[in-house]
Amino acid sequence: MNIKRAMALAGLLGTGMLASAPAAALDLTCGGACPWVTYGDGNSFLLQYNAYIYNQLNGGGVGPGNPYYIDSTPGAIKDLTVIGTGTSSNPATTNTSGMDDAYPTPNSSGIPYFSTGTTADPNGANEFTGDGAGTWDVSLGALKSFMGTDNSLIFFFNNNQIKSGGAVNEGLAGWAQITLRDAAGNVIGVFDLTNQGDKFATIADGGGGTLLGDPTAYTHAGALDNPLIGTNAATDYILSGGKQCLNAGGALVSCSDPTATQSFDANLGANQAAYAIVFPELDAQLMSLFAGDITNYSMNVNLRMGCDPGIGDQADCVGRSLNNGYEQVFLSTASNLKQVPEPGVLALLGIGMIGLWGGTLRRRG
Structure with a gap:
C-alpha cells in the first residue's frame, strides 16, 4: 500500500484563520478537510475521524454535541428509516407506509452472520410487487x-463487536447491494458496496x-x-471495525506500525454510528427518477454482515464473524441531522488537505 500523506492539521491550525460561519446541513467532507474511502459505488466516512477534525477546527470535543457524533440509540433513530436493528422496541423497528x-x-x-436473505x-406477505427476494x-x-x-441519502452503520481479545475481535465483514426497479420489476440500477476481491484488511494494511x-x-x-465470499486474501466483503x-507526520499507517501515534476507533458500540456511507450515482439516478412517474418503482437493499456460511475454511472467518450483536443500519439525509457550522475558510483549507492526501494510489492485490 503506497499511502503517502494524510493531513498536516497542526500547520493548518497554526494559521489562525479559522472562523465560524452560519450553520449548514451536515457536510461529510467537512468542507474538503475530511477524507473518504471508496468501495465500489460507495464513499465511506469514518465518523470518529470527522469528529476529530471538527474538534480541532472548532473545539467542543468529539462526544455528544459534535455534529459527527451520530447517536444511534432507539430514541435517536426512531424518526429515521431503519433497515436493521438489534432493538425490539417500537417505533425504532417500524418505518412509515411504503x-x-x-x-x-x-x-x-x-450468531456469527446476518443477511436480509436468511x-x-x-x-x-406485505412485500412490494416486483421487488427482489431477500432484501429490505x-x-x-x-x-x-x-x-x-x-438530494442525497446517507447510510449510517454502527459497529458493536467485543472490545476484548485484540483488534481481530473488533472487526466484522460487511457487503451491500442496492437495486432500483421500475414498475414492471425490471432492474434499472445496481450499486455495490464491495471490497472488489481485495484483501480483507484495512486500507493501511493492504486491504x-x-x-x-x-x-x-x-x-x-x-x-x-x-x-465473492472468497478468503481473507481475496473477497468482496469489506472489513468494518477496528482502528x-x-x-506523527499525519500519514495513514497500519496500527501495528511502531510509528503510529494517533488512532481513530471504528468499533464504537450500539449507541453511536461508526460510518456514514453515500452513493453519489444512486443519488443522481434517484433525483432523475423523482422528476417523473415513479408509481410502483422500488429500491431494494441486500445487506450481509459477518462470516458468510458459504466460506470454505473457518480460518478465513477470522475477523469476519459477528461476536456481540446489535449492529444497526439506518438511513437519513443531511437535514435530518444536527446542523453543522462551517468555518469560513474551511473549504480553502480543504483544498490543501486533499492535496496532502493526493498522490495516493489504489493498491490492487
Whole structure:
C-alpha cells in the first residue's frame, strides 16, 4: 500500500484563520478537510475521524454535541428509516407506509452472520410487487417523501463487536447491494458496496478500497446478490471495525506500525454510528427518477454482515464473524441531522488537505 500523506492539521491550525460561519446541513467532507474511502459505488466516512477534525477546527470535543457524533440509540433513530436493528422496541423497528420495517439483526453473541436473505422478513406477505427476494424494500414514492428537498441519502452503520481479545475481535465483514426497479420489476440500477476481491484488511494494511476514490470508476458486472465470499486474501466483503491510525507526520499507517501515534476507533458500540456511507450515482439516478412517474418503482437493499456460511475454511472467518450483536443500519439525509457550522475558510483549507492526501494510489492485490 503506497499511502503517502494524510493531513498536516497542526500547520493548518497554526494559521489562525479559522472562523465560524452560519450553520449548514451536515457536510461529510467537512468542507474538503475530511477524507473518504471508496468501495465500489460507495464513499465511506469514518465518523470518529470527522469528529476529530471538527474538534480541532472548532473545539467542543468529539462526544455528544459534535455534529459527527451520530447517536444511534432507539430514541435517536426512531424518526429515521431503519433497515436493521438489534432493538425490539417500537417505533425504532417500524418505518412509515411504503417501507419495509426494520430487519432484526442479532442482539446477542453466538450468531456469527446476518443477511436480509436468511433473516425472517418483518413484513411477511406485505412485500412490494416486483421487488427482489431477500432484501429490505422501499417504494420510491415513500423514499421521495422521506428525503424531501434533500438530494442525497446517507447510510449510517454502527459497529458493536467485543472490545476484548485484540483488534481481530473488533472487526466484522460487511457487503451491500442496492437495486432500483421500475414498475414492471425490471432492474434499472445496481450499486455495490464491495471490497472488489481485495484483501480483507484495512486500507493501511493492504486491504481494498480507494482513498478519495471516484465511484464512477466502478461499474457493477455479473449476477445480482452474488458477492465473492472468497478468503481473507481475496473477497468482496469489506472489513468494518477496528482502528485507523496516523503517525506523527499525519500519514495513514497500519496500527501495528511502531510509528503510529494517533488512532481513530471504528468499533464504537450500539449507541453511536461508526460510518456514514453515500452513493453519489444512486443519488443522481434517484433525483432523475423523482422528476417523473415513479408509481410502483422500488429500491431494494441486500445487506450481509459477518462470516458468510458459504466460506470454505473457518480460518478465513477470522475477523469476519459477528461476536456481540446489535449492529444497526439506518438511513437519513443531511437535514435530518444536527446542523453543522462551517468555518469560513474551511473549504480553502480543504483544498490543501486533499492535496496532502493526493498522490495516493489504489493498491490492487
